[in-house]
Amino acid sequence: MSKHSKVLNKLFTKETLSKQIKTWEFEGKKLVFTNGCFDILHRGHVDYLAKAADLGDILIIGVNTDASVSKLKGPHRPIQDEHSRLIILASLGFVDAVVLFDEPTPYELISLVQPDVLVKGSDYQPENIVGYDIVKAKGGEVKTIDFIPGYSTSSIEKKIKEAN
Known part of the structure; x- marks a missing residue:
């Protein structure tokens, strides 16, 4: 399989993800879920996602659609x-x-995924993370990961605007 095909094989719809999750669960894999906009991928994102991946076997990322990013960010x-x-x-x-x-939150997606570990940044209190109730009810963990200070899409956007 080509490297390009390997990348494309990681793109799922909710329906195809639901089927793949059954396979991973059958294989005994520990599922980790996080979500975000990930508009301009930067060092802070990579650090956060790598640390999230270390918490289990399979890292699943819910990504906001363009419409939902516009509603959240402007x-x-x-x-x-x-x-x-x-x-x-x-x-x-x-x-x-x-x-x-x-959707406005990833609650429906978390309900579908039923992750063993739910992860968000440390700007959240675990009990306030959307999906906390779902994951805790199944005996899973809700974790937060510290961000690298100074790395954000907003700060990159600001630097670009200031340079023009």
Whole structure:
């Protein structure tokens, strides 16, 4: 299989992900889930996602659609379209699956995935993370990961604007 095909094979719909999860569960894999916009992938994202991947066997990333990013971040975002963001994330070797979600929160997607570990940044209190109830009810873990200070899409966007 070509490297390009390996990247494309990490792109899932909710329906195809549901089927793949059954396989991973049968194989006894520990599923880790996180989500975000991931508009301009940067060092902070890579560090965060690599640490999330270390918490289990399979890293699944829920990615906000273009429409949901605009609702969250404003009409000038996203900078990169949803398909580009999926491809970039899928190209990371430690990422196993990427899937879009359009809802205001990833609650429905977390309910589908039923992860063993739910991960968000340390700017959240675990009990306030969307999906906490789902993961805890199945005996899973909800973890937070510290960000690398100074790395954010907003700070990159600001630097670009200041340079022009």
